[in-house]
Amino acid sequence: MGKDALLEVKNLKKHFSLGKERILKAVDGVSFQIKKGETFGIVGESGCGKSTAGRTIIGLYDRTEGEVIYEGENVHKMTGKERFAFQRKMQMIFQDPYASLNPRSTVREIISEPMEVHGLYPDKKERLERIYQLLEDVGLNRDHANRYPHEFSGGQRQRIGIARALSLDPEFIIADEPISALDVSVQAQVVNLLKDLQRKKGLTFLFIAHDLSMVKHISDRIGVMYLGNLVEQTASTNLYKNPLHPYTQALLSAIPIPDPDVEDRRERMILKGELPSPINPPSGCVFKTRCPLAMDACQTVKPEWQEAEADHFVACHLYNKDTDGRQKYSQAMGIK
Ligand code: SF4
DSSP, X not given: OOTTEEEEEEEEEEEEEOSTTOEEEEEEEEEEEEETTOEEEXXXXXXXXXXXXXXXXXXSSOOSEEEEEETTEEGGGOXXXXXXXXXXXXXXXXSOTTTTSOTTSOHHHHHHHHHHHTTOOOSXXXXXXXXXXXXXXXXXXXXXXXXXXXXXXXXXXXXXXXXXXXXTOOSEEEEESTTXXXXXXXXXXXXXXXXXXXHHHTOEEEEEESOXXXXXXXXXXXXXXXXXEEEEEEEHHHHHHOOOSXXXXXHHHTSOOSOHHHHHHSOOOOOOSOOOOTTSOOSSOTTTTTOTXXXXXXXXXXXXXEEEETTEEXXXXXXXXXXSHHHHHHHHHTOO
């Protein structure tokens, strides 16, 4: 484990048995580390396994294989008091703020519940003050405490979900598509709120999303996920400047550039076909059925996860120094 890593995920797999020997390989061998205070983004299409990865990391799902190490301790081996203490340290914000809030509870009850379970702020007055403070921290106010979730807009409901996640004073937050159910106009506000809270409270984030354009604003590093596998990982700025994997290049080329001249001139890389089923994933490279640069080796050999340049990892034969991949890539892209 790297000496600064707060969380280390090692070859994590989460498979679901569907009976009759059918196995859904939602997460199929994912590894990464997250340093204290940073935001690591996981991005990929819906169905790529990113949410399952988040839920397995926090322990909502048991893992099939691999390890999740938090502050040196194996999350899936924790029991009793150790597990209970870990729940305070790592919290989750969910995608659908409406579904994740009990419609019959007031905001005060929703935020209070985790504190009651963990025996925090036993004095009722102090707990209420804490709830008011949390509401203010997320841009709401104390008058909101006695209202019900349906009385709020989508953005406000997500703020309540964030206040609930913060109620135990966690160190680490897994934000599972926290903005994708919100109007575009509200998405940036919630992202800015999360950035603000991170700065003030020293939080570490795993930010899961399908939209690369928003992930870039919050993440220090990004991992790109495809069909249960990480295919590329590097610093956020580098991923945008120098994407290596054909899948990342296709995702980036779908983002509009707010300059009409550049937008008119640039070439798009359109992804063809659907994401294959994780029940029967392709052999060799998982991206081969949609990759415009697939070559013979891609049909049968799974590309290794390798460091193509400093702190820039990719799983693609094009970057394997032992094959003619780079040459073929350069030819295909017209690079001399
Ligand atoms: Fe495309 Fe082959 Fe690279 Fe997979 S390994 S992304 S199929 S070139």
